Amino acid sequence: MFPKNCWYVACTPEEFAENPLGRMICGERMAFYRDAEGKVAAVEDYCPHRGAPLSLGYVEDGHLVCGYHGLKMGRDGKTRSMPKQRVGGFPCVKSYPVEERYGFIWVWPGDPTKANSDDIPHLEWAVSDEWAYGGGLYHINCDYRLMIDNLMDLTHETYVHTSSIGQKEIDEATVKTRVVDGEVQTSRFMDNVIAPPFWQANLRTKGLPDDQPVDRWQICRFNPPSHVMIDVGVALAGNGGIDAPEDKRANSIVVDFITPETETSHWYFWGMARNFKPEDAALTDAIREGQGAIFAEDLEMLERQQRNLIEFPHYKLLKLDIDAGGVQARRIIDRVLAEEQEENSNRIASVSA
Template sequence: MTKPAGPPGPLDDRDRPSFPLDAWYAAAWDHAVGRDLHPVRVADLPVVLYRKLDGTAVALADSCWHRLVPLSSGRLEGDDVACGYHGIRYDGDGRATFMPAQQTINPSACVRSYPVVERYRFVWIWPGDPARADPDLIPDMHWNDDPEWAGDGQTIRFAADYRLIVDNLMDLTHEAFVHASTLSQNEINTERLDVRHEGGIVTATKWMLGVTPPPFWSRQLQHAFPGWSGPVDRWQIIRFEAPCTVTIDVGVAKAGTGAPEGDRSQGVANRILNTMTPATRDTTHYFWAIARDYHLRDQGITTRLREGVAKVFTEDQAMITAQQRALDANPGHEFYNLNIDAGSMWARRAIDAMIDAETQRVGVARAWTGAGR
């Protein structure tokens, strides 16, 4: 196991951006964007989302060039957004197409248009340098729309720094305390955690062999194998991709049937999909979903799993927002690491590496917008 190497330093360093701009961030579920104006804050930038008549998603800066009135308070006219204050219209590229009481359109009249990609049921936007917006950099969350998996998810608004949520997901030992009634078992705190890291990817793996499954997992096993009970081999494989996406491969199989060697035929698996979009420095849009690999057409299971995980994440939300309030009340406080923090430590280093590289390219002032400060 990779051991932590001391505290990462103050978390409230206000002279340093808390997130990169050169990254894909989920701005909304795809079903939430339609023929209306959908305002959202992404990377401390006001953005308005909508669909053109052909269904293409558009993301524009939510501020009119003329008097900075939010465009989201206006209306759609065909594929253009009309400002609700003076009626200036902008096309999907952000260029003004109409001005009131004049024939000539000021050539400087435009608002920023952000690169948009729809993938894995999310609308992703790139708030940084548009020349660097490579769709291949979107984190893999294919389980969310893979026909061999079934599931659903929600969005939670956190009054907390997105990195605190990353910390929480990279260390699942908290299940023994925060989620004692659903996911807890003693082995979570006794079995070895293996942490590996390379570039912006951090993987933390834990196996618990021959254990009694907690309620969340015993119910799923009984759905897949009616009437079965007994010890299981349980796994948690957490994969972080900088700056803010965590996919968790979790499951249980009948003990001794080969799951650690790759044979999961006698078990059930879930993918817990998480991508945390910073709205501001200390508020976050938390998009999550749970997908499973059995009984794919059973909507009842889908609903029960979604609602069960929603309850679990509500418990996390209470803990993390309390933590954020404590950090706000103790500026300059440093976190100290235990062995269980190795995954979150390397995740934070990967985030910092992205921020440092971006700062070197565009300068401390963040030449693109100055956001994220």
């Protein structure tokens, strides 16, 4: 159900700053830690001795030590030692290509020979001093594709986020969807509207009036396997909208990394990058808190939606024009999956021949 020959955000460095981290990614249990050189390592979360989770252990001399009987594991998945035991013949566990970049830990769950760190998407906002970023993590019990659907169709904001970013003009605006170089783009433009509370606060932060009409935009961009970046903002009406000068607008990038856990659960790394007042840590915290509350409103809806899909399997999801972004994203995911399955079949056939 999910592609594996690709890079996913697995965690953040803070999550295993003191102890190893166990996390399931794409149906595979992994343990994350740092080796003797301080580099991130990821191995299968399974001790070959008695099957204990290695993530319940600790790190010693750059090796992951099983907390059950003291077996030491290397970053390559090979057992290094075990107190008073000969372990040279122990089978290796799986190790995973892993990279630390942009404040995230990226992992490749598939064929390690195909992993190329150059394929990790470039995030300009993560390396520029002109931008600030704040975000968080939610564990959500639903198919990761439902979250992609949610992010590629922001019509729901009118109904789910009524007190923050929702307004009736969203579902009145024309939705345009297109695929450009493998990226799905869904856009909405709303002219001469009153900004909702979240954007009123951002206008005030920039010293702009919050009670005047604005031109608002939302441009959702999906890239496989499951990354969605949303260019959002408002500008004082009549100043060019998305092309308005910096002193007439407030805009940000909503950052969404959706990482499958199982077929009905995922890890949702969310955040917002902004290019105004990047030095203001208090503002970053305030935006993070507000955005976290907004995304929390999605959580119950998505989990209940997943429950319904399981309990009513005889119904099929309907497709409207507002669903085009999610539909196109799913087509790309299906195509990537089909390519992987064909490669696996050809490999098995060549080995058997």
